[in-house]
Amino acid sequence: MPLAVFGLAVAAFAVHLSGAGVHRHEMAAHRGAPTRIVADRRIGPYVASVWTDPEVGSGPMYVMLEAADGHTFTSPSSVRVGVVPVSGRLSEVLHDAHSEPVRRGGRFMTEVSFDRAELWNLRVLIASTSGGGQLTAQVEAKPNASFGPFALVLSSLPFLIVAGVWWRAAVARRRISALS
Amino acid sequence: MTTAQSPVAISSHVDPAGQSFAERLNGPWHERSLQVFMGIVLAHWAEHLAQAYQVYVLHWPLANARGVLGLWFPWLVRSEALHYGYALVMLVGLWILRSGFVGSAHTWWMVAFWIQFWHHIEHALLQGQVIVGQNLFGSPVPMSLAQLVIPRLELHLIYNTIVFIPMVIAMYRHLVPPEAERAQMRCTCAGQPRLAAA
Numbered sequence: 001m002p003l004a005v006f007g008l009a010v011a012a013f014a015v016h017l018s019g020a021g022v023h024r025h026e027m028a029a030h031r032g033a034p035t036r037i038v039a040d041r042r043i044g045p046y047v048a049s050v051w052t053d054p055e056v057g058s059g060p061m062y063v064m065l066e067a068a069d070g071h072t073f074t075s076p077s078s079v080r081v082g083v084v085p086v087s088g089r090l091s092e093v094l095h096d097a098h099s100e101p102v103r104r105g106g107r108f109m110t111e112v113s114f115d116r117a118e119l120w121n122l123r124v125l126i127a128s129t130s131g132g133g134q135l136t137a138q139v140e141a142k143p144n145a146s147f148g149p150f151a152l153v154l155s156s157l158p159f160l161i162v163a164g165v166w167w168r169a170a171v172a173r174r175r176i177s178a179l180s
Numbered sequence: 181m182t183t184a185q186s187p188v189a190i191s192s193h194v195d196p197a198g199q200s201f202a203e204r205l206n207g208p209w210h211e212r213s214l215q216v217f218m219g220i221v222l223a224h225w226a227e228h229l230a231q232a233y234q235v236y237v238l239h240w241p242l243a244n245a246r247g248v249l250g251l252w253f254p255w256l257v258r259s260e261a262l263h264y265g266y267a268l269v270m271l272v273g274l275w276i277l278r279s280g281f282v283g284s285a286h287t288w289w290m291v292a293f294w295i296q297f298w299h300h301i302e303h304a305l306l307q308g309q310v311i312v313g314q315n316l317f318g319s320p321v322p323m324s325l326a327q328l329v330i331p332r333l334e335l336h337l338i339y340n341t342i343v344f345i346p347m348v349i350a351m352y353r354h355l356v357p358p359e360a361e362r363a364q365m366r367c368t369c370a371g372q373p374r375l376a377a378a
Contacts, residue, residue: 033327034319034320034321049318051320057241064318101313107320149232151228151232151337152229155225155228155231156229158222159222159225159229161348162222162348165348165351165355168356169355172370
């Protein structure tokens with residue numbers, strides 16, 4: 001029985017690694033799911049949604065495109081994403097988003113960076129043979145790891161708890177020894 | 181000293197001869213197996229402690245704070261191989277070592293097992309979305325159900341915590357059992373067979 005369980009575990013691990021190798025960013029289950037910051041906004045012949053993980057640091061930004069009513073979907077020739085702090089302390093950085101395979105519409109991904117927790121202006125520029133345009137929005141970057149320094153306490157607790165259980169068991173063993 | 185609850189009476193149940201590997205793991209080897217298992221669990225928590233220390237004491241950027249193993253083998257963290265490998269070890273360990281527990285300790289141990297099992301259902305859901313090429317909830321990336329409620333990276337810590345708590349309660353009830361449960365135990369965890377040997 002343990003060998004069968006072990007064999008199943010090895011097989012599951014192999015399947016997981018094969019998926020993680022091909023779809024690395026998609027398998028990052030604990031990176032945090034992205035949040036939709038722009039929903040179903042019309043840009044030229046497209047309806048666009050923008051998803052990102054609005055935390056300080058680098059992270060993926062996704063532009064999801066579908067054909068607008070009355071249009072057939074043609075893949076854009078370029079999708080670019082620009083971010084700049086509302087405060088104006090930095091100049092805008094434009095990122096080229098690359099296409100990813102999807103069954104319907106288009107999905108474009110790029111890595112963006114928010115270096116400080118503050119309000120940022122976002123621009124998505126789309127160009128295609130059937131038309132294009134841009135959308136603008138604002139996103140508030142938040143401090144990451146919202147547990148904060150409490151994570152240090154939380155990560156220390158298991159050691160204290162196990163030490164407490166071990167100590168209690170040792171006391172119980174001594175008591176049993178004394179009784180016998 | 182020959183009553184059902186005495187150490188000598190219990191020691192007569194612990195006879196490695198003729199036992200299968202699983203029976204030994206849950207009998208004479210249960211104490212050592214649980215120590216190894218708990219060592220793995222604490223090593224994992226040590227990785228989280230190291231990561232928290234890197235972020236909040238050393239003030240490293242989150243992307244660079246990869247714990248200890250992640251510093252030497254970054255792909256382990258990037259590919260989530262470390263996380264998934266650990267989740268599997270937990271599931272297998274909880275399952276294989278379950279029958280050594282009796283009474284309320286067994287109940288708590290199985291609570292930990294089923295929570296960990298659900299964790300794997302979530303992973304299967306993620307894996308399935310990658311294989312089918314269609315994500316749930318219109319998300320650009322595969323989504324698990326728990327991410328709908330806890331959509332941030334704290335989900336990992338929360339899962340580990342809610343598995344760890346019933347597991348430790350089970351260990352406590354196993355190491356310091358009520359007399360009625362002590363009489364049913366086939367392992368050395370609560371100390372009886374050593375007394376018998378002495």
